[in-house]
Amino acid sequence: MFILFISETDLSREKGLSAAGANVEALPYTAPADADMLYYDRPRVIDCIPIDPFGHPTPALVTKAAILEGGLPVMNIRAGTSIAPVAPFKGLGALPGKDPRIVAAVPDFSKISDKAGEAAKDLAGSGIKKFVLAESIPGGTTTALLLLRSLGYNGTVSSAGPINPLPKKEEIWNVVASRLGIKAGGMKGMGLAAAAEVGDPMQIAVASFVSALPEDAEVVLAGGTQMMAVAALLRDMKVTRPLMVATTKYICQDSTSCFVEYAEKIGVEWYSAPLDFSASKFPGLADYEKGYVKEGVGMGGAVWYALQNGAKIERITERTEKLYAALTS
Template identity: 50%
Template sequence: MFVLVISGSDVSKIPGVSIAGLNPEVIPYTAPADADLLLWGKPHVIDAIPVDPQGHPTPAIITHAACCEAGFPILIVRSGTYLPPVVPYIEMNVEPGQDPQTNQAVSKVELLVEKSKSLGQILGKSSKKIVIAESLPGGTTTAYLILKALGYNGMVSSASPVNPVKLKEQIWENSAQRIGIKPGGLSGDPMKAIRELGDPMQATVFGMVTGVLEETDIILAGGTQMLAVAALLRHAGYNKPLLVATTTYVIRDKFAHFLDLARQISVEIYSAPLDFSQSPYPGLSDYEKGYVKEGVGAGGAIWYAEQLGVTPDRVIRKTEQLYHAMIKKN
């Protein structure tokens, strides 16, 4: 089972944080459009492919290509997006996360985690492998806040070739001042960390993982956002093996400390060997220059496809075919 958790946070509205949409008005459509594209092959909530300001397509196209080739089942979970997708989904009935510089980030976090735990229990009874992915504009920033509060040292990744490091550090300073903590100040208290600094996606994935049966394999599909979820689980006493599946682009990100953070959190890593360097489409070949990097579980989808006998090269070729068809229609 491939589960995509779509979510929202007011952190994405802070100028300079997210390049998930062409402009601030588009950001609320990004996550639901990713869900539409993943399940149905094109967005329906908005009549356009989600792109960054330079026109690079959402990594949902890679995840969709992997699904097309491998045929794995997909479930969409809506946890606090500004708008719902058009495709069928499970509704967690929560609001988008708030800006932790001025407010608690996630209200009723205990209830959200409990509901998510029940969902994990249900899914764990029907699947031996569950790959959990996310789509959340601004999510690397909330991931940074969580990691910092739990006491981990290192910078998170970014969808941009130039990571807005100074901005993320300033958001941390402002948020920490509101709460009255220093780095590591919420170590051992994952629920408070999510409540004060996190986002609904983190709470949902955290709950799902704790609810899944012991014999079911869990793969966290994403970059530093899923490292933050893994860190929360570790601070809740979750000692089972965890695999975070990402892309080679996140591993190579010179602004981030992915491998060092993974070592600190004690998680295993899978790096999807994507290579669009020979692609005739700049929207895809620019992934090699540090644009986008990861999202919508692209790395985890490649991992899942490989488990089902589909090579990364097949997924790359399918991605190019899908992208060609999409730009031709537009």
């Protein structure tokens, strides 16, 4: 089953940090609109497709194409958004994440953890054996860096645009570390409590979901450095089960990201979806090849899952083009 965890963090409102946060008023609709895309031909919570400030469409288009081509079962889990999607979802009763420069990011983490664990046990009990877990949370690469750094993984994280605001992210880390009186690795061994201080609700929800699954369940974390941070959290929680983080070639080609290095240090397998939109007639999609968007809404993991089910990468690309054409006509 392909499960999208939608969430929110107040950090995304920081100017110059998140591509999705360029329009603050539209920000709360981003993740719910992505959730709608998994079920419908267009978002219903808002009457437009989520785009970045440069006009590039949400990666949910590619995810939806993979779902259709691969015949993938899907589900949404709402893990801390201020607005609910119109599409069906399971709610965890979570609030959006707070700004960790000021206060603990996820004060209600125990409740989120318990409910995510219950959801995992219920789904596993229904006979599901394969779980591909994705995320949509604007600003999530910054909370990923904060969590990775606090657990002792030095490195950088990717960005949704070709210009990665790493100095801004490092500045935020310094403020958070100062508030907590820690250095890199200062929260190693604290598990969920570390994510509760510096991370976001999605990290808590996904890690708790995975830790509650039976050992014979196959788990794929669908995302880039955001899901790599979840993998690091799981290892810090002493979860030793095999894990794979499935992303796109765009993340692996990003010189500002340490995705592969993180995978080696954390001890997880990784996959890079071989997407190619260089021949697209739509500039918004062709620019994916120039470093825009890169990943999100489980794009790479959805492609992996669809290919496992017999889909062809060319068909996924063609379907993405058709979906985009229908949305823009």
